[in-house]
Amino acid sequence: MLSKLTGFFNRTSLWFTLPVLILLLLILFFSGLVIRTYNELKNFQIREARLEQRLLEVENEFKRKEAYYKRLLEDDSFLERVARQRLGYARPDELLFRFNDE
Numbered sequence: 001m002l003s004k005l006t007g008f009f010n011r012t013s014l015w016f017t018l019p020v021l022i023l024l025l026l027i028l029f030f031s032g033l034v035i036r037t038y039n040e041l042k043n044f045q046i047r048e049a050r051l052e053q054r055l056l057e058v059e060n061e062f063k064r065k066e067a068y069y070k071r072l073l074e075d076d077s078f079l080e081r082v083a084r085q086r087l088g089y090a091r092p093d094e095l096l097f098r099f100n101d102e
Contacts, residue, residue, distance in 0.1 A: 072079050083089040090096050 072082065088096070
């Protein structure tokens with residue numbers, strides 16, 4: 001009689017333990033997925049912040065170059081100065097003297 005009772009409890013504890021173990025495994029699995037997804041979200045947020053910073057830098061550089069280009073088109077004295085300094089141009093009646101820096 002005692003052995004029948006022990007067998008009954010073993011079977012009921014098996015039916016109770018097995019779903020609990022499966023539930024625990026599922027909880028561990030899905031919590032791992034949630035943690036991995038959260039880490040990916042943080043990485044994407046960091047990447048987004050870096051890209052936004054880079055975008056601001058590029059926009060500022062574009063505005064600076066656009067102002068430079070506009071000034072080249074509108075200001076003749078600025079255009080002449082840039083042509084003389086950067087390109088080495090001179091007027092037809094001028095002599096240019098070039099010295100070595102050595």
